[in-house]
Amino acid sequence: MARELVISIDAMGGDHAPQAIVEGTALAQIRIPKVKFLLHGDHAKLQQLMVPHQALAKVSQIRHCDDVVAMDEKPGQALRKGRNSSMWRAIDSVKAGEAQVVVSAGNTGALMAMAKFQLRTIEGLSRPAIAAIWPTIRGQSVVLDVGANIDQDARQLVDFALLGEAFARAVFGLERPSVGILNVGSEDMKGHEEVKAAAQTLKDSSLPIRFYGFIEGHDISAGTVDVVVTDGFTGNIALKTAEGTARLVGHYIRGAMQRSLFSKLGYV
Template sequence: MTGKETLILSIDAMGGDNAPRCIIEGVSMVAKDHPGELFFFLFGDEAKLTPIIAEVGLDPKCYKIHHTTDFVRADAKPAQILRSGRETSMWKAIMAVRNGYAKAVVSAGNTGALMAMSKICLGTLQGIDRPAIAGILPSASGPIVMLDLGANAKCDPQNLVEFSLMGEVLYHVLFNEEKPSIGLLNIGSEETKGREEIREAAAILHEMGDKINYYGFVEGNDISAGKTNVVVSDGFSGNIALKTIEGAAKFIAKALKQEVKGSWISMFGFLMAHSSLSKFKKKFDPRIYNGAMFLGLKGISVKSHGGTDAYGFSCAIEAAIKMARQDICEKTKNEIATVLNMSALDDTTAP
């Protein structure tokens, strides 16, 4: 016994650009890092999975293949996949969580389909109107949690308040901070600025007093500055901000490289600075921050970037493990119930 209960994870082995190879390799990395603690249900085409599993040497004691005949295409529409996707590896992997066989599902497949299926299969938590997608971003004061990243293009004040509590619990679970600070993304720090729904959400969060650590409004530049642990916005602004950061980082790196390549002395200088630069690159490695977490559901569902490699996929699994070990769904339900003064009566488990 390692002192920890075996955690069963459900893996969609057929989702993502590099599936199933990088999925299995990622599973293998995580399995080696947690010996004797994890068990994986691998959903996918057995004939394809078996040789890769043999190649990477995945311990037979830690996995079971569930053969599936179909998978969700990258360009599939969520509505269509809900109708005809019941034989896909993604659907079956989610169902394993719904039926209580696994604690969390991880997939690198189609985001819209994963969200739609997770919502239908797992259901939304009591007290939550709409689930949201959360991500982790690097900042000057360490990693931060940001949500919603695209599930809800428009939100009302209550949605934003619920996202705040969901983000608070996620940050707590991932980084062990008791009362993470929460900021609402806006276009000015004054109380009169921005959109009405954000000002109303701010008023509700203010009224909660000591129950939460609400900081106030934050602006676009405060995200990377890490002014708050959690940044909350509707899915439209959140998605724009996230992708804008990615684009800016890529552009700066490319422009720097071009400038340096123009001169031999500069290139030599950069070679000398190599160890610092690789430390820098490591810090910003997007794979570390891989894993978009679907919050507000009655089960854990994590979306890995479709184009990531084995290490990136392993990072998404690690996020799912933390969320599962700390029972994030239960914690979120309780936080919603406590802070929003609702009955915390559980509608799924026996007393």
């Protein structure tokens, strides 16, 4: 018997909360109709926002709380003072077993700190990671860590490989996702000690993981592997560099289109 899936939502977290959160949840309800939702936040506002979304309202419960974690609040401060926040309460629903998943678009640092404090990590894993779903020429890949940690640590990289592999099986539905470690070259001798040690562990191990080896920056978008493993410092910079590059290319295209349009109009 499949257990009923309940998603706990920080309805007040994020730049355009709570409106964007309610609208997003309504979209999710259409895409995955069997799921139920717990929305944490300002009861009156949320009830109002749900009026146009009756299908959502039917499968949702609103849990009132007064506080919101600010986007610029420091993680330590949020952890100490945020116990009445929508973010804390949303996580707490998972801890209490009322929901299986928590979603927040709010302050990332605070979310990592609160989630680690309340839920701990899976036994044997020292640190959580932030995973990004990255569009590729072949479809999509998962890249982690993209900023939860800033250390270079072989053990952490191995943990991220296991987490990412499980994510790709669960979310992408792949049977045997391939896993690569991001490096400055694909040869075994390249890179610093931590990436070399992590690769050695993944190669030697008897874990049922399809380890591809090292990949380079351009392999991420090429989709060379399903799971890209990297430290949070490098991953964060790679992700934001990619975003910046996409914006730059867009800028070039807009410029070219405008010039072409102007020349057609004879500069009127």
